[in-house]
Amino acid sequence: MPTDTATITQLTQREYEWGFYTDIEEEKVPKGLNEEIIRTISRLKGEPEWLLEWRLRAYRHWLTMEEPRWLPNIRYGQIDYQDIHYYAAPKRRKPLASLDEVDPEIRRTFEKLGIPLEEQKRLAGVAVDAVFDSVSVATTYKEKLRELGIIFCSFSEAVREHPELVRQYLGSVVPYNDNFFAALNSAVFSDGSFVYVPPGVRCPMELSTYFRINARETGQFERTLIIADRGSYVSYLEGCTAPMRDENQLHAAVVELIALDEAEIKYSTVQNWYPGDKEGRGGIYNFVTKRGACRGRRSKISWTQVETGSAITWKYPSVILQGDDSVGEFYSVAVTNNYQQADTGTKMIHIGRNTRSTIVSKGISAGHGQNTYRGLVKIMKGAAYARNYSQCDSLLIGDKCGAHTMPYIEVRNATARVEHEASTSKIGEDQIFYCRQRGLSTEDAVNMIVNGFCKQVLLNLPMEFAVEAQKLLGISLEGSVG
């Protein structure tokens, strides 16, 4: 009879389903990064002068910065920033008048990914902005949203149509000099999504962006900016995939959220970039900066993320709790299998009085995966009666993976209350045997145990995404027990 140690060495071996490549004529700027390239990108996009200036300031600052190499649990090869195409766009002859004019190849790509762009087939109750390499190719349900005064469009379009809003808020949460990758993004960002919800409006459907990296040797540098005006509400989702390639590709996005008085933003991510193969070749470097500002009193920002893809994930969706009584939340599931590495967590910066934050992080490591929770809870002097609750749980599958928990807590107000709980457990042979004795296969048993472990987080995802996320968890871990 085989021993059970063999049982716990396998549950992750299904192929990446989204690894196909779409053969399409693309317009790329030459490889490399210099002021000329940035001017070219800005010109291709027909941008105003102030935005070009902003990009150049970011670029000049970036040149003075050092690539971060300080994370002890993250190892990656040298990135040659001159060997990347910073802009790639599907070639098109004229501007699109309607969705029906989207290139059929691209349309098929999104269909294959389960994101139909045609009017009649759209996901019920979800408006989608589809980003293909550097540009947004389609935004659905735009008209319907416009009736409510909600702006949901590509970033480029927002720059053209709503320059005053973009100018007011761009870089106001993540300044161009914030960190190495944010500076790089600010210099070369190509597209992304823009959302503005006017005062008192509750957005009636989920807004969603689907990101697809297609072209070889390109980086994806999108920027998302969401503004929820007084008393408004919006729920936003993002999903992402990329073709399978042997070389690593860089994804350095920036997301800025702004919630004014009594506004609420719910931001959900299901990240499934190509993770690399079983030996750790290829995969996406996912180095993103996501931050929200609860500017107004009683405002709320909630991040939910399910991170199953990427060779390396490096992100800390954070909330700056400026307004009194504002609320920040972070719910995260991060899975690392094979040779994936994830260093993720959040920062909750309490500035206003009675601000509250909740952190629930679930890390799952299998294979040779390394999974780190890194989080900062900072209570500033003025944040009287601020409260934080953090819970960080790690689940290990097999004995070659690692889990690390690194909470940083800084409290400068004596009335604040900060709680932190952490646990590490191993999927036990006992648990698996118990399930098998009731008739379940090993794979179903592990799926069930993992989903149970992540339940608190999955419950925060919108319904359609929760189902997808559950399936994704199963696939990501397939073969890690066997």
Add this chain to the structure above:
Amino acid sequence: MPPMLEIRDLYVQVEGKEILKGVNLTLPVGQVHAIMGPNGSGKSTLAAVLAGREDYEITKGEVLYMGRSLLDLDPEERAREGIFLAFQYPVEIPGVTNMYFLRAAVNAIRKHRGLPELDAMDFLALVREKLRLLHMDEALLKRSVNEGFSGGEKKRNEILQMAVLEPRLCIMDETDSGLDIDALRVVADGVNSLRSPDRSILVITHYQRLLNYIIPDQVHVLLDGRIVRSGTKELALELEAKGYGWLERELTVSKL
């Protein structure tokens, strides 16, 4: 009709140490047999081997389940074929509700038997009927599998699973351990309600007291890896009165 279970000359090692040393046992269809023995005699090893737990090396012998060889089947195949082990230490599965777990188990077994899967409504009807039968509270279904359960609740949960899964062969591994007398009675009532002419039950226990409530057709004494004596329920009472030492001494004498 072949017996439900037939164990022939079974030898089992764990980490190189011989635990079972030639076990022979026949459990006919529809009967309840008890296996009694002191700590370390191999009772739990026998239960684990029957359920297909890995890390146990079978060096000799065979086990027939309804006339077919059992030992080559995976644990889940055995379960789907109708073997149920009530665990001595039921495992906790945080975040997975009892309801979800049980339905997944029922459907895995139904699928194996070529029956359509039960939807949530049909399943609820089935499980409610069993809860009534066992006088158990429906609130149990919404809780995570065994998480935060008292010892008694865990054992009752095992009986509920047994009732819902409707196995042919039930193996109860020290189900009485850690139960007070009231909980013991509840569990025993549950087991008795599941007795049927086409179901066999193997009750593994250290103490005789459980057998006051679950009356066995036969009692076997397992000592140092062998069944050394079999008899009626009076054998259990005799053991209770004289202790295992009595049999051990007798066996030593007969070897001289």
